[in-house]
Amino acid sequence: MKAIRTGAKPSSLETLAWTDIPDAPTPGPGEITVRLKASSLNFHDYAVVKGMIEADEGRIPMSDGAGEVVAVGDDVEDFAVGDAVVSTFFPYWLNGATPPGAFTRVPGDGIDGYAREAVTMPAHAFTRQPKGLSHSEAATLTCAGVTAWRALFVDDDIKPGDTVLVQGTGGVSIFALQLAKAAGARVIATSSSDAKLERVRALGADETINYKSCEEWGKRVLNMTDGRGVDCTVEVGGPGTLNRSIQATRVGGHIALIGVLTGRAGEVQTAMLMGKNQRLQGLTVGSRQHQLDLVAAIEANGIKPQISDSFALENLADAFRHQESGDHFGKIAVEI
Template sequence: MKAIRVTNPGRYEDLALVDEPTPELGRRDVLIKVRACSLNFRDTIIAKGSYPGPLAHHVIPISDGAGDVVAVGSDVTRVTVGDRVTVNCSCDWVAGPNLAEYRSNSVGTTIDGMLAEFVRVEERAVIQLPDDFSYTDAAALPCAAVSAWSALHVAAPLSPGQTVLIQGSGGVSLFGLQIARMFGARVLALTSSEEKAQRLKAMGAAAVVNYRETPNWEDPILELTGGKGVDKVIEIGGGGTINHSIACTRAGGEIGLVGYVAGMAGSLRPITLQMRSVNLKPISIGPRISFEALLTGMQNTGTRPVIDSVYGFSQFKDALRHLESGNHFGKVVIDMEA
């Protein structure tokens, strides 16, 4: 099979196209022919050698993908050959809290990922797709959509009428907007351009603040909430934005810390966090049951991912560059058969 391996992290040009045997299956393994996969911000830093987490030697990158089951191990019971499936990012995390041992079986980081013609995963990680979900749509979900779901359910479930703040127009943020609207919540958004602001409003954002024109964007967010602050924040900026987010979250509100696109370093102000009694939780994507609940919600409401662009397998480096540029609106997908 053809696959891409991270053989010399540092440059996209050093990602290696390899031809190797199709993986052999254990008793509870499933072999998937990958039809589509999608990129996340962490895929760019994995390729460049700056990913801060554990990484398998010469790993096949990309956690998100969808395809067809083409073979199963002797003891597999959850799926059969021919099923259309996607895969939870953490193969062992089915339900409950995230445990340290789950990190040793994480798709695209500690085990081989989706940027290959075939992928082998344990059956408990596999999720069957609704009939009317395309491979492109399904491939967009595992990391970004499940992270958004988890970030909106930090200490208490998302409820109708609550106010949610999203940052930017990448995959996690747009899924956050869509999920919040599925629940009947009000969404405030941050973005960098008027064009993106109009698109966010068309998707249901009640108001949008341009963070480039208004560096202290917590002030207008507070004004938009009558000085109270938002109920929930999907924090994707990290060190560059976290203190602004705390400042505009209501007392007792929640921040789901998903990413660090505005910087990994920073100085968190604990006194502000304590004085506002804000619940801050790092998000490590989510368990399989959250993914299944998300799929059910999307199916029942007719919600589908926002797809920015689709690249062919041979164009994967261009896809990474496009994602890194920040010019995307929604998910960047790779069609493995194009």
């Protein structure tokens, strides 16, 4: 079967190789074989193929995978041949607290991922797909969808009447917008593009801010909330945006620190964070149970993941180049 592998170190988009690999093995006890149909791009995947995250040479990238069960091993009760399934980011984090060493077994990072035609994995490495979604739509849930779910409803308790701030129009932020609106929250969204802000308003954003034309957007958020600030900020920028997020969040509010798009380190206004008694919590995706809860929420609310563009697996490097451009809105899908 076919797959994409990273090349010799240092890894780059130019060294990604479309290659032949052995067929997926027959599933053993507790395992399933999945004919993969789709994946989707995350910044984490980009960091792996660009060499920003250390991974073995020849790694099969991509942490998201969706497809159809084609074989089932003994002792598997949750799945049958023909079921539509979607992968989990942490195959061995089923519930409860994050286990030590979880990243050593993340597909596309610590182990081979889903940039291939089929895979045999433990059954608990997958959940069912939400009914009514395509494989490409389901493949967006593994990383971006579960991250947004955990930020709002596991590490926080967003409810009707709360206010949520989302940054940009990438996968996590768009999922957070959709989920927060489904919960009855008010959403303020930022972007550097007026055209994209029109699209987030169409998805339900209550107020929007162009952070290029309004550099002091933290103050703007305070004005929009009558000086109170938002209950929860979905912080995907990192050090370049964190201090304004602290400013924009209410006393006692929650900042979900998710991304490092502006870098890995920087100055933090710790006095303001402390003075506002805020909770700054880092998070990386979530457990299998979090994904099961997200699947139920998507079905109950009819949420449709937003896919901006789609690329064939053999053109994965071009998909990442499109991601680099920042022109996408929501998720970039990969058809397998």
